[in-house]
Amino acid sequence: xxxxxxxxxxxxxxxxxxxxxxxxxxxxxxxxxxxxxxxxxxxxxxxxxxxxxxxxxxxxxxxxxxxxxxxxxxxxxxxxxxxxxxxxxxxxxxxxxxxxxxxxxxxxxxxxxxxxxxxxxxxxxxxxxxxxxx
Numbered sequence: 001x002x003x004x005x006x007x008x009x010x011x012x013x014x015x016x017x018x019x020x021x022x023x024x025x026x027x028x029x030x031x032x033x034x035x036x037x038x039x040x041x042x043x044x045x046x047x048x049x050x051x052x053x054x055x056x057x058x059x060x061x062x063x064x065x066x067x068x069x070x071x072x073x074x075x076x077x078x079x080x081x082x083x084x085x086x087x088x089x090x091x092x093x094x095x096x097x098x099x100x101x102x103x104x105x106x107x108x109x110x111x112x113x114x115x116x117x118x119x120x121x122x123x124x125x126x127x128x129x130x131x132x133x134x
Contacts, residue, residue, distance in 0.1 A: 029117035032125035034079040037072050037097040040133050044076030048132075049101035052082045053094045054117075061092040061112050072097070084117030091115065095128045108132050 033052045037045040054066045072078040082093055092112030098105045108130055116124040 027119045029084045029119050030081045030123055031084065031093065031115035031117050032079065032123045033082055033093060033095050033113075033115075033128055034125060035077070035095075035128040035130065037076045037078065037099065037130040037132065039099070040131055044074070045072060045097060045099040045130075045132055046074045046076060047101060048072040048076065048078075048097045048099040049105070050078045050080060051096050051098075052080045053096075054082045054084050054091055054115075055093075055112075056084055056091045071101070081123075082115070082117075084115075091117070093126070095126075095130070097130045097132060099132050099134075106132060106134065 031054075037048045037050065039045050048071065050070045050072055052068045054068075055061050056066075066083055068080045068082045070078055070080045080095075084091055091114070093115050094109050094111035095113065096107055096109035098107040110128055110130060113126045113128070115126060118124060
């Protein structure tokens with residue numbers, strides 16, 4: 001009986017959160033950047049501050065536009081959702097790491113990577129592995 005109640009609750013919650021039920025605006029277009037950040041000595045850059053900057057198509061490919069921030073985990077792995085503007089928009093993405101994640105840290109930026117931003121999965125993605133020189 002508990003399983004039936006659980007299924008009913010999940011169905012009601014799913015319907016209540018749908019775009020049709022709540023009149024929400026369409027989802028933001030996004031792409032995914034993932035990978036690992038290490039130090040040139042071979043160790044993981046644990047908890048490095050990660051960022052990805054996206055520039056929509058139609059604008060020259062420059063940094064410091066739409067930025068997503070995150071952190072690497074204890075093994076230096078990261079996954080960031082990068083948001084883009086416009087339906088089916090494609091643009092360039094720069095990916096960077098700051099380690100240690102303080103004002104005294106060194107940053108490394110790679111890119112640009114061309115990605116297609118979409119409103120629903122599967123999202124376009126790119127694997128970026130960064131080696132920080134220290």
